[in-house]
Amino acid sequence: MVRLKIDKYLDKRGMTRYELAKRTEVKFQTIDRYYKNRVVRYDSYILDRICAVLECDLSDIIEYVKDN
Numbered sequence: 001m002v003r004l005k006i007d008k009y010l011d012k013r014g015m016t017r018y019e020l021a022k023r024t025e026v027k028f029q030t031i032d033r034y035y036k037n038r039v040v041r042y043d044s045y046i047l048d049r050i051c052a053v054l055e056c057d058l059s060d061i062i063e064y065v066k067d068n
Contacts, residue, residue: 004037006061009054024049 010020017035021028026046033039034046042062051058 001065001067002042003063003065004034004039004061005063006035006050007037009056009061010035013054015054020050020053023053026050 006020010017017031018028020035021031024031024046026049030046031050034050047058047062050061054061
């Protein structure tokens with residue numbers, strides 16, 4: 001399973017979902033789904049914008065976890 005770690009990364013940076021949405025120019029509802037790990041299909045454009053704003057690599061905000 002692929003899991004997003006945006007919530008932990010934002011906490012480290014002291015940034016809110018609202019601020020991330022504003023800086024990425026992506027709707028808050030979309031950022032909120034990524035934040036809560038409720039995304040079924042990942043949009044490379046959105047992931048690119050998030051990484052650009054957070055100045056991180058994709059591996060910093062996404063991880064692969066084996067299913068039991």
